[in-house]
Amino acid sequence: QVQLVESGGGLVQAGGSLRLSCAASGSGFSLYSMDWYRQAPGKVRELVATITSGGSTDYADSVKGRFTISRDNTKNTAYLQMDSLKPEDTAVYYCRARRSIYNYWGQGTQVTVSS
DSSP: OOEEEEEOOEEEETTOOEEEEEEEESSOGGGSEEEEEEEOTTSOOEEEEEEOTTOOEEEOTTTTTTEEEEEETTTTEEEEEEOSOOGGGOEEEEEEEEETTEEEEOOOEEEEEEO
């Protein structure tokens, strides 16, 4: 069992930056791939970024070059550095831990970007 807690969301002006954190409790964090998703009002949840247990990363086209996903296995934490934020980045951001058939979600953190 893995429990995830996101933090770091807030209100920021367009062009600004935020860093989201996803702290995991439980064992085996380093073996999980970690994803960041977001869901804007009235829209489906979309995958933003992924980092595998080996450290490989991938990004949605909409955030490439602006967002950076990373992880610190010594702290059982995944991060999403978000730069050059745009109003369309406004959403609730969720992290997910996945490994084989196991799949865990955090409760989400709100990010609001004002124009």
